[in-house]
Amino acid sequence: MASKMKSKLTEAEMDVLEIMIGSGPKTFTLLYSITRDGCNATTFHQKCDNQGATLTVLYNPQGSVYGGYAGFNWPGPGVWANDSKSFLFQLKFSGKKKERRFNNKNFTYSYYGSNNHGPYFGNGDLITFSGTINPSKGVFVLNGSSASATYDIHGLQADDITNGNLNVTELEVYKVTDGARRIVLTKPWRRTPDWNEKFLCELTKEMENMSPVIETLNAYRILLLGPVGSGKSSFCNTLTSVFRGRITQRAICGSGNRSTTTLYQPYNIRTRQGSDLKMLICDTRGLEEHPGIGPIDVNFLVDGHVPDMYEFNPEIPIDLSVPEFQLKPSLSQKVHCVAFTLDAASLDDIPSNVMTKIIDIANICKRKQIPQAILLTKIDTIDETVDGSVKQTFDSWKIHEHVKKASKLLGLTENLVLPVKNYSSESMVDDDVNILALLALRQIVYFVEDHLENVHMTESISVRRMQTANSDSGNRTDSGVDDIPLNVMAKVSNSNGKSNKSKK
Numbered sequence: 001m002a003s004k005m006k007s008k009l010t011e012a013e014m015d016v017l018e019i020m021i022g023s024g025p026k027t028f029t030l031l032y033s034i035t036r037d038g039c040n041a042t043t044f045h046q047k048c049d050n051q052g053a054t055l056t057v058l059y060n061p062q063g064s065v066y067g068g069y070a071g072f073n074w075p076g077p078g079v080w081a082n083d084s085k086s087f088l089f090q091l092k093f094s095g096k097k098k099e100r101r102f103n104n105k106n107f108t109y110s111y112y113g114s115n116n117h118g119p120y121f122g123n124g125d126l127i128t129f130s131g132t133i134n135p136s137k138g139v140f141v142l143n144g145s146s147a148s149a150t151y152d153i154h155g156l157q158a159d160d161i162t163n164g165n166l167n168v169t170e171l172e173v174y175k176v177t178d179g180a181r182r183i184v185l186t187k188p189w190r191r192t193p194d195w196n197e198k199f200l201c202e203l204t205k206e207m208e209n210m211s212p213v214i215e216t217l218n219a220y221r222i223l224l225l226g227p228v229g230s231g232k233s234s235f236c237n238t239l240t241s242v243f244r245g246r247i248t249q250r251a252i253c254g255s256g257n258r259s260t261t262t263l264y265q266p267y268n269i270r271t272r273q274g275s276d277l278k279m280l281i282c283d284t285r286g287l288e289e290h291p292g293i294g295p296i297d298v299n300f301l302v303d304g305h306v307p308d309m310y311e312f313n314p315e316i317p318i319d320l321s322v323p324e325f326q327l328k329p330s331l332s333q334k335v336h337c338v339a340f341t342l343d344a345a346s347l348d349d350i351p352s353n354v355m356t357k358i359i360d361i362a363n364i365c366k367r368k369q370i371p372q373a374i375l376l377t378k379i380d381t382i383d384e385t386v387d388g389s390v391k392q393t394f395d396s397w398k399i400h401e402h403v404k405k406a407s408k409l410l411g412l413t414e415n416l417v418l419p420v421k422n423y424s425s426e427s428m429v430d431d432d433v434n435i436l437a438l439l440a441l442r443q444i445v446y447f448v449e450d451h452l453e454n455v456h457m458t459e460s461i462s463v464r465r466m467q468t469a470n471s472d473s474g475n476r477t478d479s480g481v482d483d484i485p486l487n488v489m490a491k492v493s494n495s496n497g498k499s500n501k502s503k504k
């Protein structure tokens, strides 16, 4: 069936084209693909004539994507379509997003019917091919032409759209019909138990009972980092709300070009019974375009040199001259997991220098073997079904697409991307929002536990080495062990290295 054919056009690109067409939600059904059907004018007409509105999309080897929209049937031989709805468009140029609609200036020459041609837009604007084109090494060198005649290409040259050639790796034609695209997943993209009160209760209890595998460590320290306005402070509030059973507003949230949060502020999480969870969620200043905090600050931050409540100077990174600089941080001051907070709706719009900072920070964490996760926030803004019911999160293909995109952006595996919907406008807590937040928190805590087990093991090995060295030299003393910086005497409850993850 045509609708099941694999298409190159992404859902995000369909969203953009839907807006360019401008008459509500649209479904795109792939009718013709030159890589599948052959690049041949007769085949194009067999598959695409009498189909109503169609969209032609060309993909070139330089990573440019462009094409044209025809609002009616392709006309009969020798006939011009007069179509005020038609337009040409650009989606990418040389691999970079360039989303532009080129309006029709002269409806008389909107598009042309010719038995011997493929899609033919304007009086020479985009004539794709005639006859048959055979590919060479995956590239179809089309024998058409491109120019600026009927469509207004905003003063650009045709070359600014086509890279000066009509070589393509694919040309697709879609039938465009009214109606929202609905992709029903046959199974959730991530499995979870049934969402109900019992599950919520289990998750809550599990988190309340978690305690670090290294006994002397009082609390896991989880650092939130991400662009300005990505929802870091809101996530702190969401977690504190989940455990208090009411909406809390401990961290100030807001929106603006500069970060609302200016301090490095760890938040404890208090339960309804008044006890604290053994974890601190650390809010921090957002990563700004210029200058703002960057990898140098974060390097000191994750190593524990930055004191709690430190106010970052966005102009100058922290260094040893700062009086509060912690010279010998303990394990409890170090960061045990970095959660990058990314706004799901703005993944494509992260300024390039902010993205560079994030990648540099991710690499620092990798080098230091600090676990990382991505909190994908604001998922309610990218899928209306989820806006209505957060329970649908793992059934939403749109969210899955964004999860995949976030994982690619940071080069982290997909299972490290944790979708969340923060409390932002609610006045009461909601079980499903709580469950989603708890699933994210649980995963982060699991990563931290794994990390601490590694820390523990590394320290145990170094202790054994030192003991061996001391006994070899006949110098073995108890004080040698005391000199080890971390608490290597930590008791791990079970001998095969498995943690006391949940002390019930």
Ligand SMILES: Nc1nc2c(ncn2[C@@H]2O[C@H](COP(=O)(O)OP(=O)(O)OP(=O)(O)O)[C@@H](O)[C@H]2O)c(=O)[nH]1
Residues within 6 Å of the ligand: 226, 227, 228, 229, 230, 231, 232, 233, 234, 235, 252, 253, 254, 255, 256, 258, 259, 260, 261, 262, 284, 285, 286, 287, 341, 377, 378, 379, 380, 381, 420, 421, 422, 423, 424, 425
């Ligand atoms: N709809 C929706 N809005 C959210 C969500 N998370 C945060 N927001 C809103 O996004 C805006 C920014 O949120 P903050 O939590 O202040 O973001 P931040 O990352 O702490 O920002 P800075 O401190 O400025 O770096 C606020 O208006 C929040 O209400 C979410 O999951 N869904």
Ligand SMILES: [Mg+2]
Residues within 6 Å of the ligand: 232, 233, 234, 252, 253, 254, 260, 261, 283, 284, 286
């Ligand atoms: Mg904030």
